[in-house]
Amino acid sequence: MPAPAAIQPQQGRLRVAVLGAGAWGTALAAAAARLHPTLLWARDAAQAAAISSAHENIRYLPGVRLPATLGCTDSMDAVYAHLRDGDQALIILGVPVAGLQAACAGLALGLPAHGLGHAAVAWTCKGFEADTGRLPHEVVAQALAAVPALGTGVLSGPSFAREVAQGLPVALTIASPSADVRELAMAGLHGGNVRVYASQDVVGVEVGGAVKNVIAIACGIADGLDMGANARAALVTRGLAEMTRLGVALGAQAETFAGLTGLGDLVLTTTGDLSRNRRAGLEIGRGRPLADILAGGMTAEGVRCARATLQRARALGVDMPITEAVSRVLFENLAPRDAVQLLLGREAGFE
Numbered sequence: 001m002p003a004p005a006a007i008q009p010q011q012g013r014l015r016v017a018v019l020g021a022g023a024w025g026t027a028l029a030a031a032a033a034r035l036h037p038t039l040l041w042a043r044d045a046a047q048a049a050a051i052s053s054a055h056e057n058i059r060y061l062p063g064v065r066l067p068a069t070l071g072c073t074d075s076m077d078a079v080y081a082h083l084r085d086g087d088q089a090l091i092i093l094g095v096p097v098a099g100l101q102a103a104c105a106g107l108a109l110g111l112p113a114h115g116l117g118h119a120a121v122a123w124t125c126k127g128f129e130a131d132t133g134r135l136p137h138e139v140v141a142q143a144l145a146a147v148p149a150l151g152t153g154v155l156s157g158p159s160f161a162r163e164v165a166q167g168l169p170v171a172l173t174i175a176s177p178s179a180d181v182r183e184l185a186m187a188g189l190h191g192g193n194v195r196v197y198a199s200q201d202v203v204g205v206e207v208g209g210a211v212k213n214v215i216a217i218a219c220g221i222a223d224g225l226d227m228g229a230n231a232r233a234a235l236v237t238r239g240l241a242e243m244t245r246l247g248v249a250l251g252a253q254a255e256t257f258a259g260l261t262g263l264g265d266l267v268l269t270t271t272g273d274l275s276r277n278r279r280a281g282l283e284i285g286r287g288r289p290l291a292d293i294l295a296g297g298m299t300a301e302g303v304r305c306a307r308a309t310l311q312r313a314r315a316l317g318v319d320m321p322i323t324e325a326v327s328r329v330l331f332e333n334l335a336p337r338d339a340v341q342l343l344l345g346r347e348a349g350f351e
């Protein structure tokens with residue numbers, strides 16, 4: 001195995017690979033391709049070929065023209081060859097939480113074998129792992145333990161994929177303990193209409209991304225029941241409070257939750273109808289069964305992680321009444337209207 005080389009941020013030729021050609025992976029690959037040679041990896045060969053030839057991801061981002069310079073492949077060997085051609089390698093994982101462990105396990109074998117044991121890896125998924133309750137960085141730390149020279153971090157923030165793919169303005173946060181990773185992610189994406197801010201608070205950034213999805217479902221439910229704008233504002237604000245409580249109990253800094261990956265993403269996802277979590281909530285509030293809503297394979301990470309979030313919170317003695325109400329609506333047949341009554345009926349207290 002070759003000796004790991006230190007990352008030299010902002011110097012040399014940076015090569016970017018994005019793994020996972022869903023909506024968000026494709027959008028980030030489009031943003032990176034406007035700045036650097038970038039290759040997108042799709043697990044489906046036909047989809048990879050279609051994206052490469054049509055410059056459009058017809059399944060996940062129909063109607064959005066991708067940069068002509070963006071290639072797409074289903075071959076990890078092609079990804080490694082692409083990265084080896086540069087002086088610096090940035091790998092962005094565009095898979096959901098459920099795919100994170102497998103994606104990292106592949107990299108743990110492939111990167112050292114291809115002389116890329118020094119690359120930087122940034123994940124973008126938002127949620128606690130459904131079966132284990134782990135945050136993404138805990139999944140990554142275990143799966144990539146055999147490649148200690150890899151730099152890792154989480155890329156998050158208020159960012160609807162479609163808008164980013166269209167080249168509209170967006171601000172993101174890269175959180176990592178490694179200055180090299182922070183600078184490499186900024187070098188990879190910051191420019192044009194994309195701003196990337198740096199943070200060291202990995203836990204805070206991840207908790208914000210996970211919990212805002214659950215609160216978006218709650219707001220969707222309230223809006224689906226026509227509970228009004230006051231109710232939505234209350235859910236957003238109290239949702240921010242419970243997100244912050246959980247984050248701080250897990251070791252995050254409270255200030256992080258006032259930033260892009262906390263309040264920023266919470267506002268976007270609870271109010272923007274491009275949000276799948278919000279849309280799932282709207283449908284539930286209007287009486288549609290959850291199984292029907294998810295039947296088309298829609299990614300709604302808040303549904304997948306609500307129970308795991310609650311279990312982690314309970315283990316820490318953290319009160320999360322909105323997350324609890326959402327979880328009971330999703331998985332215990334609590335009627336949406338009864339969930340609202342449950343929240344309203346709680347004892348009065350200090351804010």
Ligand SMILES: NC(=O)C1=CN([C@@H]2O[C@H](COP(=O)(O)OP(=O)(O)OC[C@H]3O[C@@H](n4cnc5c(N)ncnc54)[C@H](O)[C@@H]3O)[C@@H](O)[C@H]2O)C=CC1
Nearest residue numbers: 020021022023024025095096098099125126159160161299
């Ligand atoms: N769509 C958006 O606007 C944003 C999404 N995110 C987060 O990014 C993650 C991915 O979301 P999207 O791209 O929107 O989802 P998506 O449903 O559009 O695409 C998911 C992609 O991952 C692949 N995939 C699914 N399960 C997998 C597995 N087990 N192993 C390997 N690959 C798998 C699918 O084939 C697909 O290419 C989620 O955690 C989401 O919360 C973050 C920011 C914005």
Ligand SMILES: O=C(CO)COP(=O)(O)O
Nearest residue numbers: 157158159160275276277
């Ligand atoms: O995370 C997102 C925006 O920042 C996307 O939200 P949804 O997953 O609810 O579509």
